Amino acid sequence: AxxxxxxxxxxxxxxxxxxxxxxxxxxxxxxxxxxxxxxxxxxxxxxxxRHHLGDLLSAALAHYRARRETELREHRRRWMREPSGDANGDAP
Structure with missing residues (x-):
C-alpha cells in the first residue's frame, strides 16, 4: 500500500x-x-x-466465458428444436 x-x-x-x-x-x-x-x-x-489486477482480470474473464457458454448452449438448444425449412427457406 x-x-x-x-x-x-x-x-x-x-x-x-x-x-x-x-x-x-x-x-x-x-x-x-x-x-x-x-x-x-x-x-x-x-x-x-490495486497491485493484483491480474486476479481481477482473471475473475472477470472467467465470469464472461461462463456467461457466454451458457448463452451459446441456449442458442444451440433453441436452434436444434426449431423446424428447418426447405431449400428456399420456407417452413414445411
Missing part, C-alpha cells in the same frame, strides 16, 4: 486495521483492510486489488 494508505492504519478513533486473510478465505494470505465503524458499521474486511 502507499504511504497515504499506511497513514490510515492506527489504533485511534477512525483508524483502519489490517490482518492477513486466513486460509480458506477468498484471498488467503493477502492483507485485509478493516474500516473504522463510521465507514462500515459491520467492519467487513476488504482486499485492495
Amino acid at each position: 502507499c504511504d497515504a494508505c499506511h497513514a490510515l492504519v492506527h489504533d485511534g478513533p477512525g483508524g483502519w486495521h489490517t490482518r492477513v486473510a486466513p486460509a480458506g478465505s477468498e484471498y488467503p494470505g493477502r492483507t485485509e483492510w478493516i474500516p473504522p465503524p463510521h465507514i462500515d458499521p459491520e467492519q467487513r474486511p476488504r482486499v485492495n486489488h
Whole structure:
C-alpha cells in the first residue's frame, strides 16, 4: 500500500486495521483492510486489488466465458428444436 494508505492504519478513533486473510478465505494470505465503524458499521474486511489486477482480470474473464457458454448452449438448444425449412427457406 502507499504511504497515504499506511497513514490510515492506527489504533485511534477512525483508524483502519489490517490482518492477513486466513486460509480458506477468498484471498488467503493477502492483507485485509478493516474500516473504522463510521465507514462500515459491520467492519467487513476488504482486499485492495490495486497491485493484483491480474486476479481481477482473471475473475472477470472467467465470469464472461461462463456467461457466454451458457448463452451459446441456449442458442444451440433453441436452434436444434426449431423446424428447418426447405431449400428456399420456407417452413414445411
